[in-house]
Amino acid sequence: MDPEPPAEAPAGPSIDTARLETFADGVMAIAITLLILEVRVPGVAGPRFGHALIHQWPSYAGYAVSFLTIGVIWVNHHHMFKLIERTNHAFLMMNVVFLMTIAFLPWPTALVASSIRDPVARRPATLAYGLTLVALAVMFNVVWRYASGRGRLLAPSVSPTLIAQSRRGYAVGPVVYSVATLLAFTNPFISLSIFAALAVYWLLPGSGPRAS
């Protein structure tokens, strides 16, 4: 809230990353836990209750896919920050925008779960879900590219080869999610299957970065 930066303040990066990690972990922990609020208690009684529980399987599937997606992002964020040793004002702000995309995910999750049986409504719902994932993957790359550009915020020991490899690896995310999202115009179920498959795939050993 200060449009006049103090003149004598240091220009370069100098703030440690601990508090940023704590804040990011907090937002990710809350977003991942709020997902359960989108799973409803059926409003019916008697013998129809058990059937209603089974009938709302899309809510459970949405909970699992979004939980695993945020969980995978958290693990990758964890890996990334093993390499970052400084922050600056611009980097903190990029992380705020990155967290804004993560905290948004419970909403399209509820959107898809509630409209998946509606042959018309499930297309815009899937597009909203996919666009959120694209925005998330893009911001993840923006954060990493800014931090690693000319080694701006990294520990000196991080090798240029590792940086180049990780940049190529992370760049896959926006492309894959964009393609999967566009496929919703053909068939939303194809998009949703790819989102689910990616969450499970990145969960498996050997799929993620080992940067540490």
Place this chain on the structure above:
Amino acid sequence: MDPEPPAEAPAGPSIDTARLETFADGVMAIAITLLILEVRVPGVAGPRFGHALIHQWPSYAGYAVSFLTIGVIWVNHHHMFKLIERTNHAFLMMNVVFLMTIAFLPWPTALVASSIRDPVARRPATLAYGLTLVALAVMFNVVWRYASGRGRLLAPSVSPTLIAQSRRGYAVGPVVYSVATLLAFTNPFISLSIFAALAVYWLLPGSGPRAS
């Protein structure tokens, strides 16, 4: 989000556990606190308000039992991580799945509280609650068995005897919860009484592990 792990990254476990503990504590703290959202404000006025408050005792009981259950799990997780000094990619992912079962608990809690007076609906609700506890106990064992297998992620000072004892002790959880869940086919109240008794029993001094 990187399907190509950087070649030069170390293969073995090397990431410290502090951020995992922070994230797990965050998810458990949020899941335990969200339980109160399932306790409703009665929609009636005047003299019936006080009666309605008493009538919804299953909500308070569900709050207490689920709160104590997550609290006991948090204490055990705390004990476990006193012995763990490293993490790796697979271990982080197992913890994400473990947390997915904890964060799910507010939903079956609301399910049981809302259907306990319905002689038909309370059976599937109790099954959902019990299956969540079984999944939770199984994942707790998966996490501990992976960490302690051949001392993979433990401090060198942890004795094999302590590991063997704790493995046997933790293995009781899935068995007891599975038996209690199956008893819902006979009478859901028996299952729910066992879930409540276990939460209180493990709360008492002398019932939990002293690994430290």
Place this chain on the structure above:
Amino acid sequence: MDPEPPAEAPAGPSIDTARLETFADGVMAIAITLLILEVRVPGVAGPRFGHALIHQWPSYAGYAVSFLTIGVIWVNHHHMFKLIERTNHAFLMMNVVFLMTIAFLPWPTALVASSIRDPVARRPATLAYGLTLVALAVMFNVVWRYASGRGRLLAPSVSPTLIAQSRRGYAVGPVVYSVATLLAFTNPFISLSIFAALAVYWLLPGSGPRAS
């Protein structure tokens, strides 16, 4: 989840307090922030909207009083843990029960705000709010008395005089809240005024403990 404590584990207190403080801070931060979910958006349109905003002042007052009450408890918990340097299993479990009373507060807050204009319903609502505060204050004392009894979990430098003074000081809480709660049988507004006055009083400089 281990009914057989490993035999070789140390019997005495030995676990550090950092993770307990993090977990307690998490639960208190979430409970205090969830209070806003109880403040509703009016369901009316046009000129009646502004009036409806003013008419629901009990929701804002409830938000403020409960927020300040939890805030004061957090500050006192903060002070208390400056003196505590160890934990043990029983102490962790007492803290879980203590946190259970804090996390419960959003519900009676909503109860009072929604029923304060109902001359019959506001009495049981006020009793529920008061009983929660009594339980909270009792558990705060249980936690402190256990930690400070024979200096069980304290740093050696804490003087017996300070312990005796703080015990007397904290013991005021349950008495004052019990009396205020019982006054709801005469007039709920007297009880609620006392709850509000206490939150503001303890907020002021010079009212709280200076143990540090």
Place this chain on the structure above:
Amino acid sequence: MDPEPPAEAPAGPSIDTARLETFADGVMAIAITLLILEVRVPGVAGPRFGHALIHQWPSYAGYAVSFLTIGVIWVNHHHMFKLIERTNHAFLMMNVVFLMTIAFLPWPTALVASSIRDPVARRPATLAYGLTLVALAVMFNVVWRYASGRGRLLAPSVSPTLIAQSRRGYAVGPVVYSVATLLAFTNPFISLSIFAALAVYWLLPGSGPRAS
């Protein structure tokens, strides 16, 4: 909960800031993440679903503006606490009141999003949003002025010039937000545009304080 401060306790500031930062980060992380709960799933089916998604754009805009506003406050709070090295009882309590204004923001956000198409209701809703921002900016200044007054809680290395500059800089907030809020009497859209523009402006590099 202790009206009798122990006599021997130190009078001056002495408590470290770590736990206050953790608690403040927790409240800000939760308030920022709860914003998504105010974005609703449309209750319509079929071809009207996609239209309803577009029609509720004020909810998305409100989410973004309030998220960025809290994010900017978090970054500034982060900067401020780089300079603060002590706390005391009064300072903790001021921070509780400061956090009370932040945690309140999800409610006026929902208020504005739900009434923006109502030519009468949007004025009181905008006033509620603006007054919350004014209270927030005032408390931010109260916290910083108390901490920096005669260098009360700061590290000795902080220069008087930096303190004076930051005080002038932060004082802009309450003035700008007050003016923007009062403009709601002319046209609520002008106020809301200024709130949005400020969130984006402070997000940009070069706009914030560089105190570190």
